[in-house]
Amino acid sequence: MKKISIIGAGMTGATTAHWLAERELADLVLVDVVEGMPQGKALDMLEAMPIIGKDVEIVGANDYAATKGSDIIIITAGLPRKPGMSRDDLLSANAEIVGKAATETLKYSPDAFYIVLTNPLDTMAYLTMKKTGLPRNRVVGQAGILDSARMRAFVAMETGVSVENIDCYVLGGHGDEMVPLTRHSNIAGIPLREYLPADRLEAIVNRTRKGGGEIVNLLKTGSAFYAPSAACAQMAEAILKNKKLIVPCAAYMDGEYGLRDMFFGVPVMLGANGMEKIIEYTLDDAEKAMLEKSAAAVKETHEALKKLVSL
Numbered sequence: 001m002k003k004i005s006i007i008g009a010g011m012t013g014a015t016t017a018h019w020l021a022e023r024e025l026a027d028l029v030l031v032d033v034v035e036g037m038p039q040g041k042a043l044d045m046l047e048a049m050p051i052i053g054k055d056v057e058i059v060g061a062n063d064y065a066a067t068k069g070s071d072i073i074i075i076t077a078g079l080p081r082k083p084g085m086s087r088d089d090l091l092s093a094n095a096e097i098v099g100k101a102a103t104e105t106l107k108y109s110p111d112a113f114y115i116v117l118t119n120p121l122d123t124m125a126y127l128t129m130k131k132t133g134l135p136r137n138r139v140v141g142q143a144g145i146l147d148s149a150r151m152r153a154f155v156a157m158e159t160g161v162s163v164e165n166i167d168c169y170v171l172g173g174h175g176d177e178m179v180p181l182t183r184h185s186n187i188a189g190i191p192l193r194e195y196l197p198a199d200r201l202e203a204i205v206n207r208t209r210k211g212g213g214e215i216v217n218l219l220k221t222g223s224a225f226y227a228p229s230a231a232c233a234q235m236a237e238a239i240l241k242n243k244k245l246i247v248p249c250a251a252y253m254d255g256e257y258g259l260r261d262m263f264f265g266v267p268v269m270l271g272a273n274g275m276e277k278i279i280e281y282t283l284d285d286a287e288k289a290m291l292e293k294s295a296a297a298v299k300e301t302h303e304a305l306k307k308l309v310s311l
């Protein structure tokens with residue numbers, strides 16, 4: 001059995017374990033700083049396995065030794081932004097947590113692939129790659145699958161068509177400047193721009209950009225976790241099953257889309273070698289301009305990180 005360790009057993013971490021256990025893809029380890037919580041969640045989930053008929057070992061721990069020999073490490077550990085906390089305060093707190101999670105797990109699993117979820121996402125993925133010194137195929141960030149799934153869900157709600165027929169592609173950084181590519185998105189091959197009136201499409205694009213905030217406002221405490229964790233599980237499955245799945249993920253850019261030395265949301269191919277390829281779409285001028293704006297915002301957070309942490 002393969003092994004996946006999830007660092008941070010909060011809402012997204014534990015729910016990722018849930019989706020993964022359903023897939024019977026790997027044995028699972030949940031690590032968190034809170035004493036008893038990862039052990040309790042792991043045991044509870046383990047006790048569900050006879051009911052759903054899956055033979056998966058699930059272990060909770062407060063130390064990294066339990067992660068030994070993992071094929072994949074998923075990092076969800078972090079703090080949410082609290083009242084009075086600036087973006088830089090959050091950045092420095094999460095940089096410390098994610099940096100430690102990355103370097104400590106690497107000691108026990110030198111061959112692992114990393115999937116990063118903690119916000120600010122693109123910058124935490126960048127930090128993970130720099131801190132571990134891993135090649136770029138072994139570190140990806142999750143954002144684009146979620147943002148694209150939100151857009152797909154909204155299109156399905158609008159049209160009444162099966163979500164399976166709907167392909168949407170949201171690129172760029174995981175923030176307000178994300179880039180929903182309406183020209184490439186389609187329903188069963190029919191371009192979205194032909195299928196939907198312009199004003200409805202625009203409303204869907206706007207709702208997608210604000211999708212994270214919409215959930216936060218409803219939940220009041222905490223942020224989205226079902227869809228983000230489903231995305232992490234899909235990425236892990238694509239790697240372990242060598243699926244060569246093309247999905248939008250945050251990847252380290254080395255000249256693609258004219259960008260360098262930063263993580264950014266682009267279509268990538270996920271397979272046994274992790275992030276095996278970046279797919280470059282041909283973009284028109286308006287799309288290029290949106291991506292550049294989004295890249296500038298991500299770059300700014302990368303620069304803020306470099307001022308706080310030596311990489």
Ligand code: TXD
Pocket residue numbers: 007008009010011012013031032033034076077078079080097100101116117118119120121142143146174222223224225228
């Ligand atoms: O699409 C995306 N990228 C995102 C990102 C979608 C959803 C959530 N996104 C971000 O993931 C969110 O902004 C946070 O930065 C992380 C985790 O979100 P989650 O909703 O899971 O937060 P929780 O429930 O607060 O869980 C975080 C856990 C919590 O149990 C802490 O005790 C733990 O992280 N934590 C640690 N675990 C291990 N090691 C250390 N040092 C540590 N510090 C805190």
